[in-house]
Amino acid sequence: MGNDRQRPIFVISIAAELADMHPQTLRQYDRLGLVSPSRQGGKHRRYSEHDVDLLREIQSLSKDGVSLEGIRRIMELENQVAALRVRVGELSHEVFALRSAHQAAGQGRIFAAGSTGDVVSMARGQRPRGRSQAVVVWKPRSK
Template identity: 40%
Template sequence: MKRRSRASHSLSDDEHRHLPKYSIGVVSQLIGIPPQTLRRYEEAGLLDPARQDGKNRLYSDENLAILQEIAELADQGINAIGIRHILQMRKQVIHLEQEVHEVRTLLMHFQRTEYVIDPSNDDQK
């Protein structure tokens, strides 16, 4: 029997981080959080793991990182609503940092292009 040749599509780092692969039991052991607590975090809207056949939760590396943040914040006495707001603010900060980086890159490109086109307007005075 022939094996299907798979397309040579390797996952990007970002795709790999978001790939659901860990069961709730494995995540519980890795992070040290009981499965019931993981379910409560999901019910509180703090994270949204993928579902396998609509039943079993599957967590990604990104979910693990979020769960570690959640656990640290919970250990500091912050409730679920506070944690949700903190996570949202962190996402916004990351998004704004990316936008600032993009604008700075465009500005540098524009300044270089302007310099190449007209290195000095002072010569024409």
């Protein structure tokens, strides 16, 4: 289960051994915000399997010559990509719901998806306002 991989179970010495690193390196990465282990009692670090995977990824990038600041930025961008994937999934569900609603109402399937992620219904022949980067999708009704 994905949730089990997030469960903080390893003390720093075990996490360091699993990641093939020195415990002091893990403390440094924690201070830099590259890996944020849970705290037991507010003091003792507890690492999850996911945290150990991140440590291995950091180690691999570092061996490839990427600086710690570069690694931080890569991880930040990977998190943004993951969040955007979730948002795309949400928007896909909205588009499906709009399309289903239009079909149920006997209307054509016309809508616009704006650059900010908003999805709006459009009347037949209507165009998006302004110079937006909107995408308009239209599929004529079957006769």
